[in-house]
Amino acid sequence: MGAETLSFQAEVARLLNIVTHSLYTNKEIFLRELISNASDACDKLRYLALTEPALLDGDATLGIRIEIDKPGRRLAVIDNGIGMNRDDLVQNLGTIAKSGTAAFVEGMAAAKPADMNLIGQFGVGFYSAFMVADRVEVTSRKAGENQGWRWASEGAGSFTVEEAGEVPRGTRIELQLNKEADEFLERARIDRIVKTYSDHIALPITVAAEGAEEKVNSAAAIWARPKADITEQQHREFYHHVGHAFDAPWLTIHQKAEGTIEYTMLLYVPSEKPFDLFDPDRKHKVKLYVRRVFVTDHCEGLVPAWLRFLRGVVDSEDLPLNISRETLQANPIVQKIRNALVRKVLSEIEAKAKQDAESFAKFWDAFGAVLKEGLYEDFEHRDRILKLARFRSTEGDALVTLDDYIGRMKEGQSEIYFMTGEDLGKLKTSPQLEGFKAKGIEVLLLTDPVDDFWTSMVPAYEGKALRSVTRGGIDLGGIKGAKAEPPKEEAAKEGDIATLIAVVKTALGEAVKDVRASDRLTESPVCLVAAEGDMDMRLARLLRQTGRAPEAAARILELNPRHALVKRLAALAAAGGAADQVGEAAHLLFDQARILEGEGPVDPAAFVRRLNEALARNLAA
Structure with missing residues (x-):
């Protein structure tokens, strides 16, 4: 041929x-x-x-x-x-x-x-x-x-x-x-x-x-040599071989366990993010050997998916050489090695975090999103991962821990506030943060997709409930801010606001779950929040994008009674005879709130028509 x-x-x-x-x-x-x-x-x-x-x-x-x-x-x-x-x-x-x-x-x-x-x-x-x-x-x-x-x-x-x-x-x-x-x-x-x-x-x-x-x-297995006999250069080259990488390892973990079970682990944490870190298969790259004989590089039960950035080898003295790869995951020896491996890796990362905060910050930027998957998947180690976790916040540009946050909580504050979103810059300008900023209350800003999932599984930390600022029912009145709040604009009359709310509810119908006056807004006229018991808005959006959630639940529309636009609409509603005009404005404000949430207008054509008509009226005046 x-x-x-x-x-x-x-x-x-x-x-x-x-x-x-x-x-x-x-x-x-x-x-x-x-x-x-x-x-x-x-x-x-x-x-x-x-x-x-x-x-x-x-x-x-x-x-x-x-x-x-x-x-x-x-x-x-x-x-x-x-x-x-x-x-x-x-x-x-x-x-x-x-x-x-x-x-x-x-x-x-x-x-x-x-x-x-x-x-x-x-x-x-x-x-x-x-x-x-x-x-x-x-x-x-x-x-x-x-x-x-x-x-x-x-x-x-x-x-x-x-x-x-x-x-x-x-x-x-x-x-x-x-x-x-x-x-x-x-x-x-x-x-x-x-x-x-x-x-x-x-x-x-x-x-x-x-x-x-x-x-x-x-021609000798490097992990079988005494730790003192292995140079940094030898570690680097073995890491390059086993990890198909070119960077230097950020952390090297070499341990020989003797006792009930015997095994050696030589593991490396990369200093740079591997290209396929977020591959949907979420497979780890730690090779399993039995008495220096290679068995597999995909033993599912050996390393949890939230530590898949690890590279290296585990060599067991106790596993049978003829064990099938399919039954490895359920083998009790593999389970014991896995548990010991997780504890050892977390201990070494914790030590590194204490020794070199700047280096750890770089590690967290590269692998924090993966490590946080353990908050969702691994109840046993959740507390240790929470201690390690670092977050961006409204307090400044530096990464903060949950302990840092608790240490800065204001008098009367009993909850840890957070907000999730796709982009840090957009989060910082969100209307939902206005009331918190006015009082100087810190809010954690979470931008990794996994944040929407683990925050739904972790109700509290050190006795402090975790609370999304995009939920309704948050009362900031009992919290004493650390800085003087700016003078507040005079609010619309209570009766006028009540009339406006009734008109807006009628105009929007089932598109909203409720309409109410807001205590959280200081600059924006409106925002959307999730009702107590409903799924957080960004999590619902993520699930809908993957076809894993039902149709979006209606949200609560909050109105800022001190905003000039809302006060003008309240006066129109109270005067009567302008229900159609107020109703059109209600749809514009509702779509504006949706746009700020990254969801877009319900009906783009109707939104453009209403906006053009509003501009024409304003210019004619």
Whole structure:
């Protein structure tokens, strides 16, 4: 059968164009990425061979070999791991099988040369080979199969796949180096790269050149070494390998547990947000080993989703090697390791928060939204996460804790006030905050989507109820403000306001649950609030957007009796004979309140008509 020519997935073609034309200077990382992939392939075969020994096919000593052909300008990375068949080659090397692919490529296109490390972070490090090669040829045979296959590409819009006959099990990636890649034909340069980036790989890595072959890495599992023997640089390179990352770890956690169960964990918290942190699958990236044998990198029960930013390994001495991946989650040993892991990680993060507030603030900006998912999902650790949590507030630009907030509560204040929304700037100018600002009462400003969910699950903190300012029934009268309130405008007559409320209720009908005078507004004429017992407005909107909530519940429209517009309407309503005009204004004010909530007018055409008529009357006067 002849070679089959196939087109790259559109995103891959764009990615290859970016890579091959980039000015990225640290091109040596291509070798680290290829070695890392080879190591993963060997790990997978080692695990499968526990139950299917025949897969090793008489070649049980797993390892990685690098061949340098200086005259031919070729460099090859060879492993005898799991290998690939035709479908694997097409799927793994012709597409990016991840959600968010398009967004990732957009990010790559906009990245500066120094940010090209995104390629490894997204798990597509194979393509970095095209930074140094004019052509890449992959020859592979999958364990347990007889037919070998060859994949080849020059990094343009297509690749070829063809049968390769009898080839060794595993994968051989051969690079035809371009004219700018002379350095990678030097034995000393390759040795140095392997020792720098891949010394921790727990497989022998040999380099063959000019008839000589030598193992160049230590080939010992880094997590099994004594903590004192591991340098910061070694930790960094292992983190790069296990996390497919380029940043330095923000936090390193290395612990060996002995007792009822024995295990070792070597975990890293990144200093930069991984590209796929909010992937809908919410999978963690901690690899599970059993007595130094790789088992899986997707053990669902090992790490909670709200700690999915962790990278690293857990190595158990007690789990059976032949355990199926499907039954791991329910295994009591895995559950015990998980509980210990969560406690240890939280302890280390707590210590870091106390030691370096500035560094912790950066961590929180990157991962706080994920950690807060634990407030919604993990009752056992909720209190500890609440202690760690940081928030923006009306008090200033600095992040604050709930303890900070309680320490600043005003005399007579018994609740912790908060408001959720999409944008910090819009929250700060919301009408619902006007009364709080006038009294100097602090309000937490929450902008992560998860905030709408966890606040519905956490009724109080340290005996102080959490209260959304977008709910009705808030009485600020009993709170003594820390600053003198500005002089209040004279309110409309109580009877006039009562008449106006009646007219507005009639005009709006079932569009509102109620209409009433407001104590919270100082500058705006109107706002919408949720009735007691109803779902908070932003949460309801989020759920409707995902089709998980019924039709929106009617809200309460609050009128500011001190606002000039409201006073004028109250006077018109009380005088009688202007019900139609007041009714039209009521619809305008209601739509205005909806716009401020990000929901838009009920009937845009009617809104425009009413607005034009109001402008015409005003200009005519």
